[in-house]
Amino acid sequence: MSGRDVRPATQMQAVVGLDPQVAEALRARLAEVADRVVLTIIDEVPSYAGAFSGRMGEVIRNAVQLALGGFLTLATRQDGKAPPKAPAIEGAYQLGRGEARSGRTVEALLAAYRVGARVSWRDMADAAVEAGIGAEQLARFAELVFAYIDELSASSVAGHTDELESSGRVRQRNLERLARALLTGAPADAVNAAAERADWEPPGALTAVVLPESQVSHALTALDQRTLQPTDDVAGLPEGHALLLMPGTGSAGSRPTLLRALRGTDAVVGPGVPWLEAAASYRRALRCAALGVDGLVDSDEHLASLVLAADASARDDLRARVLAPLADLRPATAEKLTDTLRSWLLNHGRRDAVAEELFVHAQTVRYRVGQLREIYGDRLEDPAFVLDATLALA
Structure with a gap:
């Protein structure tokens, strides 16, 4: 037999x-x-x-x-x-x-x-x-x-x-091939064929979740049973971490449900994207994980940080150019004026808000802003410079 x-x-x-x-x-x-x-x-x-x-x-x-x-x-x-x-x-x-x-x-x-x-x-x-x-x-x-x-x-x-x-075993292999096709950007017809072979009904959207391997079992108990869990080597995945591709969260209303299900984990949740674009959700989750934020992380809440961290060397060059007029000052003075310029830009020139943020008197703010006007001149009113400085110092 x-x-x-x-x-x-x-x-x-x-x-x-x-x-x-x-x-x-x-x-x-x-x-x-x-x-x-x-x-x-x-x-x-x-x-x-x-x-x-x-x-x-x-x-x-x-x-x-x-x-x-x-x-x-x-x-x-x-x-x-x-x-x-x-x-x-x-x-x-x-x-x-x-x-x-x-x-x-x-x-x-x-x-x-x-x-x-x-x-x-x-x-x-x-x-x-x-x-x-x-x-x-x-x-x-x-x-x-x-x-x-x-x-x-x-x-x-x-x-x-x-x-x-x-x-x-056969279905698991087919699910692995489907996940690989999604993550490597295979043509849509190839991905659809892989989904059919795996007997996997495509959802409207997929959301990438990166989390420690030790927390996968806990997460899977609360997630959709169609969640894909690639176990082959996944490019870019940090050591000791796993990737889940979870159906759903294509709408704002379903995202809180997902975050509640992942409460108590150190998961980083990418955006909900059309299911054929799952690789984009994974890439963003990876970039968000690199920010070093602790606990459960919703990438939708860190979009500005992701934009600013997209090209670190370009941001460093922009910062150096914006702060070049302060280069000849004493380091301590340059640091104080840099902090003041940042707060003044982010608080839209509201002196009391700047003073509260920097823990200084409003008159000190007035004095420092006067120094900045002497150094930068009309550039403080130039929208292009304001944009550059805001990005460089944010």
């Missing part, structure tokens, strides 16, 4: 050696018993309602008949040597795989086996008694029935488990 080894709870030890007339009576009833098993499963196990129409129904019917035929062959042996059980065991294994692909749970599968065991035993025991089976032989017959069903069900469970593990 393919798949894992099966070790049923009950090993078949009983030797029945059915009398020929009893075996013939049972064989004549096999098709009838198989049909009754199928009908009773449909009636008593809700997951199987409508399951016996189409190809999968034929597979299940064939598996029932194969199992019953294999059992009867086993029960009629006279020498105690069990005939090969491989066809029935392999059939049960493949049945389990098929049931997993059909979406039925292992609990539903075992329930079907319990029903099948009960109906098979009742009908076959009735037929055996009518054919004159002895009491001792009937007891061994019962033992063999339930040991055989136990082995078949164990084989089906193994098939069901193997199929889930196999399909889960």
